[in-house]
Amino acid sequence: MAFNFKKNKTNELIQLDMERIPKHVAVIMDGNGRWAKKRHLPRIAGHKTGMDTVKTVTMAASDLGIKVLTLYAFSTENWKRPETEVNYLMSLPGTFFDKFVPELIEKNVKVNVMGYIDQLPNETKIAVQNAVEDTKDNTGMVLNFALNYGGRAEIVTAIKNIATDTSNGKLSVEEITDKTIDQYLMTSNLAPYNDPELLIRTSGEERISNFLLWQIAYSELVFTDTLWPDFSEDALKDAILNYQKRDRRFGGIKE
């Protein structure tokens, strides 16, 4: 077995089983505002450092052999924030891709976006579309940004599309299975890695906040107190180690 060694917080050597690295890891990046507040900085300073963490974690995830890294960057509910904060968050994809696309290409990382992209400001949409286009031939890890994404909205859209296709004869009601639902969700193009094995939420909050509601049916959930701007390669390894200690039975029993 291949192991990747690292030291934990108390300096003990811990081992990651490289043959059991989760293929799809999803992250609710939370705590940017609190990180900034602790430093008497404006909230957007937390988002700016959070953006650098996105790069660090992307590189670390790619090095570990993760196939898909899905990051919750902006939810359908985040529009409720003050306009200045929303505008800043909408400027981040452009800043991030301007700065890091060459490194993403070097790492063979492919950018994907899921969410209601058409409702984004034009510059944000263009920045995202360019990054997707510039990295489309890459064959390594998929860096999947959830932008203007909401799990319930995604399910409503899928149901509407299924209903349309059944009424126009493309799909029969009897044919509908959970695979059909997979195919109508925004993660369909991530197949065979539609569902994350591991979902991490930073900042100590322990809720799902409308993220990947269908896809996390059997995911292992890891909650960490670390605020997103402080999250690191080691923190990612800690979360994976935690995942590897779990006993995944998918409703069955252990042999």
Ligand code: FPP
């Ligand atoms: C939640 O923290 C964080 C967000 C709503 C935004 C997350 C965005 C980033 C980490 C940067 C994204 C980067 C790119 C490239 C798109 P919060 O503001 O709710 O924190 P709080 O709960 O402490 O207030």
